[in-house]
Amino acid sequence: xxxxxxxxxxxxxLPTPLEPLTRLSEALGGPRLFIKxxxxxxxxxxxxxxRKLEFLIAEAKDQGADTxxxxxxxxxNHVRQTAAAAARSGLACDLVLTRIVPWNDADYEKTGNVQxxxxxxxxxxxxxxxxxxxxxxxxLADQVHRRGGRPYIIPVGGSNxxxxxxxxxxxxxxxxxxNDMGVVIDSVVxxxxxxxxxAGLIAGFHAIGSRTRVIGIDxxxxxxxxxxxxxRVLTATCKKLGLTRPETDGVVVVEGGYAGDSYGLPTxxxxxxVTRLARTEGLVLDPVYTGKAMAGxxxxxxxxxxxxxxxxxxxxxxxxxxxxxxxxxxxGS
Numbered sequence: 001x002x003x004x005x006x007x008x009x010x011x012x013x014l015p016t017p018l019e020p021l022t023r024l025s026e027a028l029g030g031p032r033l034f035i036k037x038x039x040x041x042x043x044x045x046x047x048x049x050x051r052k053l054e055f056l057i058a059e060a061k062d063q064g065a066d067t068x069x070x071x072x073x074x075x076x077n078h079v080r081q082t083a084a085a086a087a088r089s090g091l092a093c094d095l096v097l098t099r100i101v102p103w104n105d106a107d108y109e110k111t112g113n114v115q116x117x118x119x120x121x122x123x124x125x126x127x128x129x130x131x132x133x134x135x136x137x138x139x140l141a142d143q144v145h146r147r148g149g150r151p152y153i154i155p156v157g158g159s160n161x162x163x164x165x166x167x168x169x170x171x172x173x174x175x176x177x178x179n180d181m182g183v184v185i186d187s188v189v190x191x192x193x194x195x196x197x198x199a200g201l202i203a204g205f206h207a208i209g210s211r212t213r214v215i216g217i218d219x220x221x222x223x224x225x226x227x228x229x230x231x232r233v234l235t236a237t238c239k240k241l242g243l244t245r246p247e248t249d250g251v252v253v254v255e256g257g258y259a260g261d262s263y264g265l266p267t268x269x270x271x272x273x274v275t276r277l278a279r280t281e282g283l284v285l286d287p288v289y290t291g292k293a294m295a296g297x298x299x300x301x302x303x304x305x306x307x308x309x310x311x312x313x314x315x316x317x318x319x320x321x322x323x324x325x326x327x328x329x330x331x332g333s
Contacts, residue, residue, distance in 0.1 A: 001207045001241065003169055006162075007058035011085055012050045013042035018177045018313070023280040028301050030308035035283065036174060036188070039290075039318040044084030044116060047077045047318025048197055051166030052158035053085040059162050061089065065152035067144045071096035071133040073264060074126065075288065077319045078157050078194075080113040083122035092149070093122040096136045100129045101264030101288075105328050112325035157194025159229070161236035167200025168207065168237065174313065175210055183311050185212045189300075190315035191293035192216025192226050192254050193263075197317065199233035206238075206246045216254040217296035219289055220263045223256030230254065258296040264288050266329035269295035274323075274330070286319030287326045293317075 017040060021033040041050035060068060068086040072079040072095070079095045086093035095117060101108075109126070117124055127136060133156060141151040154163075178185045192198050198216045205212045218226045230252045238245040260267035266287055273295040274285045285291045297314055306312055323330075 001172075003165060006055060006165055007062050009054045009058045009061075009085070009089065011041075011043045011054050011088065013040060015173045015177060016040050018174065018181070021281055021314070024277065027280055028298065031301065031306040031310035031312050034311065034313045036313050036315045038170070039316045039320060041318070043081055043088070044120060045080075045318070045321055047081050048315070049078045049081040049158050050085070051170060052163035052196060053081060053166075055162050055165045056154050056158055057085050057089050057091075060091070060152035063150070063152060065091065065150045067092040067094060067149050067151045068154060069094045069096070069137050069140050069144070069151050070154040070158075071098070071137055071156050073098060073100045074109055075101070075113045075264070075322045075325050077113060077286075077289070077322065079122070080116050080120070080321065082154060082158070083117050083120040086122070087120050093120075094140045094144075095122045095124050096131075096133050096140065097124060097126045098129055098131050098133055099126065102262075103264060103326070105325060107327070108325045112321045112323070116321060155194075157196055159194035159196030159199070159233055161233065161240040164196045164200035164203065164233055164237040165240070167197050168204035168241065171201045171204025171210070172208060174212075175205075175208055185313050186310040187213045187215055187306065188313045188315055189215045189217065189293065189297045191219050191289035191317055192230065193219050193289065195226065195229035195233045197315070198230045198252070199237050202230075202234055202246065202251060203237045203241060203243065207241065207243055213253065217258050217293040218254050218256045219259050219292045221259035221261065223254045227252050227254040255296055255300065258292050258299070260292070266326060267292065267295070269299070271329060273298055283316070284320050284323065285316070286322045287329060288322055289319050290316055
């Protein structure tokens with residue numbers, strides 16, 4: 001499969017490392033665990049969205065855009081990386097941030113990702129939780145048009161067929177790394193939300209004939225909707241690639257029960273998982289995505305969902321800056 005036919009910028013430090021989690025594997029009694037370090041993609045403290053933005057920004061430039069518009073929560077990792085990609089590309093950036101997380105730490109809207117958004121030069125527009133983000137982005141695009149500019153809207157999470165190409169590429173990258181290390185990856189586990197990462201991985205593994213399963217851990221407290229979103233993006237991505245969409249039962253796996261009461265709110269299991277990885281492997285997760293995904297992986301292992309001989313890769317999608325906006329959640333951890 002040739003991804004070279006799609007326009008692409010080069011922002012990410014690739015390939016990202018694939019590292020063993022030896023001490024965590026031993027502590028959990030197996031399976032054999034690895035971590036894919038997409039927190040190390042390099043753009044404004046890294047994260048998974050950088051892979052997507054390589055294709056999205058290239059498409060924007062091909063369309064003659066001079067302004068990037070995107071949206072997310074106040075502590076969105078996606079918009080932080082979007083602001084960085086726009087800055088590197090010499091493009092203006094408008095961000096719609098909504099107060100979708102009812103978290104009241106004093107520094108929540110001053111530190112972490114939102115602090116970096118401002119540093120990176122993005123114009124920030126904060127809205128109430130119930131705001132229609134798509135409508136707000138369209139309104140901003142209209143304003144850009146009226147002043148003679150050319151806007152390009154990136155959907156929440158960068159999750160469309162163009163953005164998902166970044167994780168089609170990641171699937172192929174993982175397969176090469178595993179071959180070089182002499183291992184076969186049975187499953188990849190990651191935080192699932194806007195759907196593009198999981199859809200891209202599934203499409204990528206499907207394209208190269210890999211049997212690796214992709215397991216999303218829902219962080220939106222709505223696994224059925226998350227799964228439906230993955231299916232929609234997967235369908236569009238396969239069409240873009242000229243592939244027949246995989247129809248095997250269970251190809252889209254989204255595990256629920258780990259998000260807590262709602263998206264972005266801390267859980268005890270998340271705090272325990274973040275603390276455990278820090279103290280066994282010296283690695284830092286985030287409270288919104290990877291912390292809950294790791295809590296899910298630990299629980300699935302405890303349930304016996306993997307055999308002791310399985311090789312499981314945890315995809316670290318980044319998000320570390322958000323950790324600093326949740327100080328009280330980790331007090332005394």
